[in-house]
Amino acid sequence: MSVYTPLSHSQLAHVLDSYGYRLLDFQAASHGIENSTFLIEAQDRHQHPAPLVLTIFETLDHDALAPYLVLLAHLAEQGLPVPAPLTDHHGQDQITVAGKPAVLMPRLAGEHDFVVDLDRCRQVGALLARLHQCDTGALLALPDERQRLETLATQLNQLPDDHREGARALLSDWQARPAGTTLIHGDLFRDNLLWQQGRISALLDFYNACLDYPEYDLAVTLNDWCVDSNDKPVAAREQALLEGYREHGGQLDDSLLLEALAVAALRFWLSRLAGPVSEHSEGQGSKDPEEFARIFQWRIEALAK
Numbered sequence: 001m002s003v004y005t006p007l008s009h010s011q012l013a014h015v016l017d018s019y020g021y022r023l024l025d026f027q028a029a030s031h032g033i034e035n036s037t038f039l040i041e042a043q044d045r046h047q048h049p050a051p052l053v054l055t056i057f058e059t060l061d062h063d064a065l066a067p068y069l070v071l072l073a074h075l076a077e078q079g080l081p082v083p084a085p086l087t088d089h090h091g092q093d094q095i096t097v098a099g100k101p102a103v104l105m106p107r108l109a110g111e112h113d114f115v116v117d118l119d120r121c122r123q124v125g126a127l128l129a130r131l132h133q134c135d136t137g138a139l140l141a142l143p144d145e146r147q148r149l150e151t152l153a154t155q156l157n158q159l160p161d162d163h164r165e166g167a168r169a170l171l172s173d174w175q176a177r178p179a180g181t182t183l184i185h186g187d188l189f190r191d192n193l194l195w196q197q198g199r200i201s202a203l204l205d206f207y208n209a210c211l212d213y214p215e216y217d218l219a220v221t222l223n224d225w226c227v228d229s230n231d232k233p234v235a236a237r238e239q240a241l242l243e244g245y246r247e248h249g250g251q252l253d254d255s256l257l258l259e260a261l262a263v264a265a266l267r268f269w270l271s272r273l274a275g276p277v278s279e280h281s282e283g284q285g286s287k288d289p290e291e292f293a294r295i296f297q298w299r300i301e302a303l304a305k
Helices: 009-017 062-077 118-132 145-158 161-176 214-225 235-247 254-273 289-304
Strands: 022-028 036-043 049-056 095-097 100-106 182-184 193-196 199-203 210-212
Touching: 009 022, 009 036, 009 049, 009 095, 009 100, 062 100, 118 182, 118 199, 118 214, 118 235, 145 161, 145 210, 145 254, 161 254, 161 289, 182 214, 214 235, 214 254, 214 289, 254 289
Parallel strands: none
Antiparallel strands: 022 036, 036 049, 049 100, 095 100, 182 210, 193 199
C-alpha cells in the first residue's frame, strides 16, 4: 500500500514491544491506496516467528474505526478467513501511532496473486455468499455507503460532458432507493484477497464494509474480477462468479444487479477522480480513473438496453 506515514525501525520496534513482540524486519505493503500498511517479521515472547501487519489509518479516527474492528473479530469467530485485531498489554485493539489510529493484526498465510480464471471467480462468488449470510446482530453501527456516494457526488462536475447528466441521474435514482440490510465488503478487488495453493486464504481490508444490497457488493467485485485487459466485461467470468454465489446460498435480483454494476463503476470512477489521501506518499498512490471510465461506459450501455 502507499505509505503516507513512514516509520523508522525504532518507532516500529517500540509499537511491537507493547504487544510483546520483537521486531526483526519490515517493509511497506505494495497494494492499496488509502492507509499506511507495514508487513512485519517479528518474534513472540517464546521466540516463535510472528508475521504481523500494522495499519495506520489516514482518514478514520478512533471512534470511526471501532465498528470495523468489532466486525473483523466477529467474522473471524464465524470462521471466515479474516484477520482479527490483536490487543496490546492494556487490552486495547487500537492504538495511536504518529498521532493516528493504528491496528496490529496477524498476517494470514498466502500471497497476492492477480491471475483470474473461472475457478477463482467461483471461489470469490462462494466467499461473498458466505459473507452476505453472516449474522449482523452483534455489530456496532457501520457507516452508510449512501453517505460515501453523496460525498463523491461532488466530483460529478469532473466527468466529461457526455456522461455528466446521465451519471447524475443514475446516482440520484440509486440514492432514492432505501439502503439494503446485508453485510457487504464494498471493496473486494483482487488486491484484497490472498491465495495459497490456488485457494482463497485471506479476505482483507474491510474498511468500506457496510449494510447495503448484496447486488452492490457483487457489482463492485464483478467490475474488477470479470473484465478483460481493455476493461470490457467477460461474460464467462461473470457467470462463474454468480454461479459460485448462488451455489452457496446467495440470492440476488438480476435487474438490481444491472443497475448496481453501473453505480459501482461510477463510484470508483468518482473516488479516483477525488485523488489520493495525500500528495506526499511512498508507493502506489492513487489509481487511474480512466479504467473505471471505460467500465462505466460498458455498464451504462448495458443498462440502457
